[in-house]
Amino acid sequence: MAQTIAFIGSGNIGRSLARLAVDAGLDVVMSNSRGPETLADLIAELGDQARAATPAAAAEAADLVVVSLPFHAYDKLPPEPLRGKIVIDTMHYFPERDGRIEELDERRTTSSEMLQRHLSGSHIVKALGNMDFLRLYSSARPSGHLERSALPVTGDDAGAKAEVTRFMDTIGYGAVDIGSLADSWRHEAGTPINVLPYVSEPPKGLNQEQANHWMFNAPAAVVSAVRVKELTDQATRTGRVGLFLEDLFPVDS
Numbered sequence: 001m002a003q004t005i006a007f008i009g010s011g012n013i014g015r016s017l018a019r020l021a022v023d024a025g026l027d028v029v030m031s032n033s034r035g036p037e038t039l040a041d042l043i044a045e046l047g048d049q050a051r052a053a054t055p056a057a058a059a060e061a062a063d064l065v066v067v068s069l070p071f072h073a074y075d076k077l078p079p080e081p082l083r084g085k086i087v088i089d090t091m092h093y094f095p096e097r098d099g100r101i102e103e104l105d106e107r108r109t110t111s112s113e114m115l116q117r118h119l120s121g122s123h124i125v126k127a128l129g130n131m132d133f134l135r136l137y138s139s140a141r142p143s144g145h146l147e148r149s150a151l152p153v154t155g156d157d158a159g160a161k162a163e164v165t166r167f168m169d170t171i172g173y174g175a176v177d178i179g180s181l182a183d184s185w186r187h188e189a190g191t192p193i194n195v196l197p198y199v200s201e202p203p204k205g206l207n208q209e210q211a212n213h214w215m216f217n218a219p220a221a222v223v224s225a226v227r228v229k230e231l232t233d234q235a236t237r238t239g240r241v242g243l244f245l246e247d248l249f250p251v252d253s
Contacts, residue, residue, distance in 0.1 A: 002086075003027060005167070006058040008077060009068035010039055012133035013090050017066055018042075020140050020171035022049045031058035033073070056081040064167060066128070067091060067115075072098035074115050083121035086160045088167075090129035091115070092189040107237045112154065112184040123160035126184040127153045127168065127175070130194045135220040139198065140172025150174035150225040152193055152232050154184040176228040186235040193231040197223050 004027040007014045011032075018028045028050045030039050036052035043050050059065055059081035066088045067077060074091065093104050093111045103109045116124040128151060131139070141148035151168065153175045155161045165175040178186055187193050200221045202214045223231075 002062055002064040002163070002167070004029065004062040004064075006053075006062035006065040007031060007068065008055045008058060008065060010042060011068055013129065013136065014066060014068035015042065016133045016137040017068075017090075017128060017171070018046060018050065019137055022046050023140075024170045024172075025049075026170070029053050029058040029061045031055045033076070059085060064088070064163065068129075070094075070097060071111055074111075075118050077115075077119060079119055079121060082119050085122050086157075086163050087115075087119060087122045087124050088128060088164055089115050089124050089126045089184075092129060094189065107185070110181060110184045111188065112181045116156070116181055123155070123157040124181060125153060125155035125157070125160050125164045126181065126187065127151060127164050128173075130187045130191075131198050132195050132215070134216065135198050139220040139222075142172065143169055143174075147222050148172070148174060149198060149220075149223045150176050150228045151223075152176050152178045152187040152228050154179050154181055154187070156180050174225055176225045176232075178229070178232045185237055186232040191232070191235040193223075193228060193235070197221065197227065197231060 005021045006029045007018055008031050010030050018030060021028050028046065030042060030050060030052050031054055032039065036054060039052040043052050053061065056078045059078060064086050065082060068090045071091045071093045089112050091111060104111060112124055112126040130151060139149055151173050153161055153164060161177055168175045198221055200219045206214060
């Protein structure tokens with residue numbers, strides 16, 4: 001698989017995935033909308049296997065690119081540097097943050113299909129966006145480990161999905177292919193597989209402040225491949241778009 005992973009968006013999810021990639025011996029190129037110089041502290045933390053670049057330069061540096069932006073910024077991604085690349089989409093649509101998008105509110109398409117339309121020369125795979133950033137880093141386990149969790153994957157290109165599956169295996173997760181980008185709504189925010197299954201069951205009767213504290217400090221729960229399939233099969237498109245947990249675990253550009 002690709003030995004250099006590029007990140008466009010260096011917020012909580014991007015940072016957690018970058019740490020996992022470095023831990024696995026991969027090189028990473030980090031980028032954000034504010035410029036490479038703003039990433040100096042993160043690069044120092046990640047070590048010699050990491051460097052900072054502009055989003056376009058990061059895209060050109062690797063065949064596998066992780067995109068972790070607020071969804072409203074998806075159309076700012078550079079199509080040409082990403083042409084021919086496999087792009088892992090970790091983004092979610094939150095109307096309160098991103099503004100109303102009629103196509104998504106009316107369920108006429110998915111956010112990942114919109115991203116594919118914008119990056120028509122790339123191979124979009126939706127993955128690694130349905131866990132919170134804390135447990136995304138702490139729950140990684142090697143292949144065969146009894147406490148290894150699985151995560152859903154959707155995409156239109158079988159080869160791209162296979163490459164993303166290899167990357168996920170390298171950084172500590174199993175992958176469950178649940179279909180095409182048209183099926184990606186099944187692991188968007190607000191669905192049964194999003195965040196909560198990977199958190200241990202909270203005590204009863206918590207108030208909002210206690211619940212928030214629990215979310216940040218609770219141990220992880222193991223979610224098997226069978227359970228991923230069960231939960232994604234339970235998803236419907238009639239519920240609220242978005243989820244309050246986005247406020248607890250914000251993303252950065």
